Amino acid sequence: MDDQKYTKPYKAHVLVLPYPAQGHINPMLQFCKRLVTRDIKATFANSVFISKSMHAHPGTSITFETISDGYDDGGYEQAGSAEAYLEMFRIAGSETLADLIKKLDASGHPVDALIYDGFLPWALDVAKQFGIVGVVFFTQSCAVNSIYYHVHKGLLPLPLSGKNVSLPGLPFLENWETPSFVYIYGSYPGFYDMVVNQFSNIDGADWVLFNTFYELEQEVLDWVAKLWRVRTIGPTLPSKYLDKRLKEDTDYGINIFKPNSSACMNWLNSKPNSSVVYVSFGSMAELGEEQMEEIAWSLKDSNFNFLWAVRASEQSKLPSKFIDDPTLEKGLIVSWSPQLEVLEHEAIGCFVTHCGLNSVLEAICLGVPMVAIPQWTDQGTNAKFVEDVWCMGLRTKADEKGIVRRGELECCIKEVMEGERGREIKKNSSKWKTLAIEAVDKGGSSDKNIDEFAAALAQSHR
Ligand code: UDP
Numbered sequence: 001m002d003d004q005k006y007t008k009p010y011k012a013h014v015l016v017l018p019y020p021a022q023g024h025i026n027p028m029l030q031f032c033k034r035l036v037t038r039d040i041k042a043t044f045a046n047s048v049f050i051s052k053s054m055h056a057h058p059g060t061s062i063t064f065e066t067i068s069d070g071y072d073d074g075g076y077e078q079a080g081s082a083e084a085y086l087e088m089f090r091i092a093g094s095e096t097l098a099d100l101i102k103k104l105d106a107s108g109h110p111v112d113a114l115i116y117d118g119f120l121p122w123a124l125d126v127a128k129q130f131g132i133v134g135v136v137f138f139t140q141s142c143a144v145n146s147i148y149y150h151v152h153k154g155l156l157p158l159p160l161s162g163k164n165v166s167l168p169g170l171p172f173l174e175n176w177e178t179p180s181f182v183y184i185y186g187s188y189p190g191f192y193d194m195v196v197n198q199f200s201n202i203d204g205a206d207w208v209l210f211n212t213f214y215e216l217e218q219e220v221l222d223w224v225a226k227l228w229r230v231r232t233i234g235p236t237l238p239s240k241y242l243d244k245r246l247k248e249d250t251d252y253g254i255n256i257f258k259p260n261s262s263a264c265m266n267w268l269n270s271k272p273n274s275s276v277v278y279v280s281f282g283s284m285a286e287l288g289e290e291q292m293e294e295i296a297w298s299l300k301d302s303n304f305n306f307l308w309a310v311r312a313s314e315q316s317k318l319p320s321k322f323i324d325d326p327t328l329e330k331g332l333i334v335s336w337s338p339q340l341e342v343l344e345h346e347a348i349g350c351f352v353t354h355c356g357l358n359s360v361l362e363a364i365c366l367g368v369p370m371v372a373i374p375q376w377t378d379q380g381t382n383a384k385f386v387e388d389v390w391c392m393g394l395r396t397k398a399d400e401k402g403i404v405r406r407g408e409l410e411c412c413i414k415e416v417m418e419g420e421r422g423r424e425i426k427k428n429s430s431k432w433k434t435l436a437i438e439a440v441d442k443g444g445s446s447d448k449n450i451d452e453f454a455a456a457l458a459q460s461h462r
Helices: 022-036 048-053 075-079 082-106 122-129 142-152 189-197 218-224 261-269 289-302 312-317 320-324 339-344 357-366 379-389 406-418 420-440 445-459
Strands: 012-017 040-047 063-067 113-117 133-138 207-210 230-232 276-280 305-309 331-334 348-353 370-372 393-395
Touching: 012 022, 012 082, 012 445, 022 040, 022 113, 022 133, 022 357, 022 445, 040 048, 040 082, 040 445, 048 063, 048 075, 063 082, 075 082, 082 122, 082 189, 113 122, 122 133, 142 189, 142 218, 142 379, 207 445, 218 230, 230 445, 261 305, 261 331, 261 339, 276 289, 276 339, 289 305, 289 312, 289 320, 289 406, 339 348, 339 357, 348 357, 348 406, 357 379, 357 420, 370 379, 370 406, 379 393, 393 406, 393 420, 406 420, 420 445
Parallel strands: 012 040, 012 113, 040 063, 113 133, 133 207, 207 230, 276 305, 276 348, 305 331, 348 370, 370 393
Antiparallel strands: none
16 A cells, blocks of 8 residues: 555646636636545646746645746747747747656655646647646636547648538537638648647647537537547536535636726616626737727617726727717726626627637526637637527627628617527537536536546556
């Protein structure tokens, strides 16, 4: 019998490595909180740059460490291109990750498993080098990853030919409904390589985790489960918004941007139920000036109350006449919102979103109908599911310049807020909300998977 197993106050030690972006850090950190409640020790490795800029208060016993992406003073922005960034990250990351594992080993807390972001497949090689369990964590949907897998295998040759894509476990997709890196072949070669290379060594991973829940993507999950040891562990919202079993888990705990919380909440408190359109495009999307202008005037013309999160770096694109408009008492613009609190507020009637997966999952868990304005990467595919599979919202149509015009957006907002389809969408929204909560609550599909995973980790404890 291994004595050490019984002297440590935990059953196993995991090291967790996210891709350094808000939408990746949040779900992986949340997953750590679920592991901690199962007596797993979690060490979370941010990049040096992120650790300098984040506002962290995770409120649990997660330990923070750093590794280097090679750009300690500016992160991705400093690199100049995705290609340069990802290549440097692979080199500096492999080295500093190995150093961190050695350091943790030497401190008397050897690492039993490495849970790494699918965007960083080289991390699996490091795990193997140390003989520890390798766990890939996908922060994009199973559907999107299945498409990339087929591209990687040459089963979906690019550039796409024909008009449609038909893949196992997925609805029939028009070409433009596939991720932008697939549909607009060559648009972002660095990111394209990254998403496709996620599958370069996946057969060597001991576990494949998805931040989704079984009921949400059943068909495609059944299909990928034939390939790997797949488990769904999401949605990874703070427990407060789901099962409420983790009393301390009331927010994500790390914010790269600081939210204007009291301004948002005070303003929402003064608004009637279901009267506000909340608009946000997440942490990365950069909209063109023309698109910003169309959104601005459609919000004004549709005459609903609106709360719009426009990041500081995007605000100069707002039409000046719009900001100064004295008739604009119906709107509030903030640089970053406490999105979960906002979506939970009863004043919110719909969510105009870029359909980043976190935003979509948040809307699902909080039962908020969506109007989709996808921008790039996986967002168009997520939007397809929002409209046609989950029936939780409407997609706007862009014109030949790729711009969603004010009339189109206004129409979709009106339909969701007060139209016939809106009523159907609201019904579906509350159905999905219930299913999401059940998945993470005691005995639910994700809860059981996390139990199983934690128990297996305890077996591999050194
Ligand atoms: N978010 C937020 N405040 C904002 C806008 C976004 O807290 O004003 C959060 C949101 O709740 C979500 C994340 O930022 O968790 C965005 O992730 P998503 O996958 O939707 O988009 P990405 O930023 O990766 O494009």
